[in-house]
Amino acid sequence: MGVSFDLFGTLVSVDRPTDPTEAVARELERRGVAVPDDWADAYAETHIDAPEGAEVPLPAHVAHALRSRGVDLEGTENAARRAVVAAFDPEVRTRDGALEALDAAREHGPVAICSNCSVPELVGRTLVRADFGRDDVDAIVTSVGCGWRKPAPQIFELTATRLGVSTAELVHVGDDPRTDGGVERVGGTAVILEETPLLEVPNRLTTLTEADDER
Template sequence: MGVSFDLFGTLVTADRPDDPAAAVAAELAKRDVAIPDDWDVAYTEPHVDPPDGAEVPLPAHVSRALASRGVDYDRNAARRAVVAAFDPVVETRDGALEAVAAARERGPVAICSNCSVPELVGRTLVRSAFERDDFDAIVTSVGCGWRKPAPEIFELTADELGVSPADLIHVGDDPHTDGGIEDLSGTALLLEDVSLADVPAQLHTGEQQQS
């Protein structure tokens, strides 16, 4: 058996800009990118038509939004602006360390996170109370190209842990996204049903049922 954890809202809280469009615009301006007069509109418009369940990296979206308004810019500026705009203060949630430690007692452990911002998951973990070697794999939607509840991201997570999707327990806070593991016959532990503090006991119960 393997266990994966959602990151944001499950293991940590991380602040995000109140106005993402404005935050990205401010960082673009610092990089000498002209901001369209209707940037608020351009930012919210769809500019990429991805397959169902696919992730659109935010820098790609920002690049297309600028191009849609005829703005010329250094192609790296969009990525650097997005990374700088999403630079969170991180707090590890009560019970998170204990939940991950309990999971490690029963098998390999992964992060499985929806995140469209490059580098954000890594920077979040560095600022949390976790160590990098607390996790055997880190799978992100921006890295693999698929967002939960797409089966592909869970299949990749299970593969990284050396287990089948049916033998993966995924802990998360969103029934829609994190509950997607159940479509692959895996198990979802949802924080609307179980508190983070109760996850160790739930994992222990599951281990007894498997033995």
């Protein structure tokens, strides 16, 4: 068995910008980028035609939104990425039961983080500030890294591959039934926090292991 955990809302809580559009605009201006007057409209529009379930990195979306309004990014090509990363730089709180759940998961097999995140570097910055880190898991799979968002099957298939288990052997723990429950589409098992609180996850993993042993 391999166990993957959603990150945001499951293992950690983070403070997100109350107005992401304005937060990104502010960081763009700090980097010398002229933000158009109708930035809110530009930010809200779809600029990249991506397949269903695909992740569009937020810096790419921001760059396309600026260009759609005639903003020349020559000489500031990396400004969109830096602005997005700064706008979403997180305050991190490790949730009660997270460390115990991770410890319990490692007793049953390899462990991964499988997280939806359109902001480059956000997962890494979060792990630096959490009470656990990269060394506490065997793999980190993000939507911005692999190109697919949960509940797309591809992200769960990649997570299973990284852990060296089949998708049927993958148990995914998360807080969102719609996205995290997608693991069941590839034959895995979802443990959703509204049904199994984080503090009860260790017992749930033991129950799943015992059930596998009896088969």
